[in-house]
Amino acid sequence: MPTYDFTCKSCNHQFSLFTSISGKKEAKCPKCGSQELTQRMTGFLYAKSGGGNNSGSSCSGGSCSGCSGC
Ligand SMILES: [Zn+2]
Numbered sequence: 001m002p003t004y005d006f007t008c009k010s011c012n013h014q015f016s017l018f019t020s021i022s023g024k025k026e027a028k029c030p031k032c033g034s035q036e037l038t039q040r041m042t043g044f045l046y047a048k049s050g051g052g053n054n055s056g057s058s059c060s061g062g063s064c065s066g067c068s069g070c
Contacts, residue, residue, distance in 0.1 A: 004041050010034035 007014045008029035017027055028035045 002041055004039055006037040006039050008032060008034055009036040009038060 002018075004017050004019060004027070005014065006017065006027060006029070008031065011029065011032045011034070013029055013031040015030055019027065026035075027037060027039070029037065
């Protein structure tokens with residue numbers, strides 16, 4: 001299960017959640033309860049260590065179709 005890092009737009013609180021794709025839609029700030037979150041997925045370690053599906057281990061600026069973080 002991937003880890004998602006969130007930054008709350010309301011209070012700037014940063015937190016991480018272990019959640020599913022569907023679960024992240026309901027993610028909210030544990031501090032102020034806002035759902036205005038900036039989301040960043042950090043669960044890509046498994047892709048690198050797993051000998052992966054992609055030969056390019058680093059994103060080259062938006063050309064990676066599987067990466068929402070670049
Ligand atoms: Zn907040």
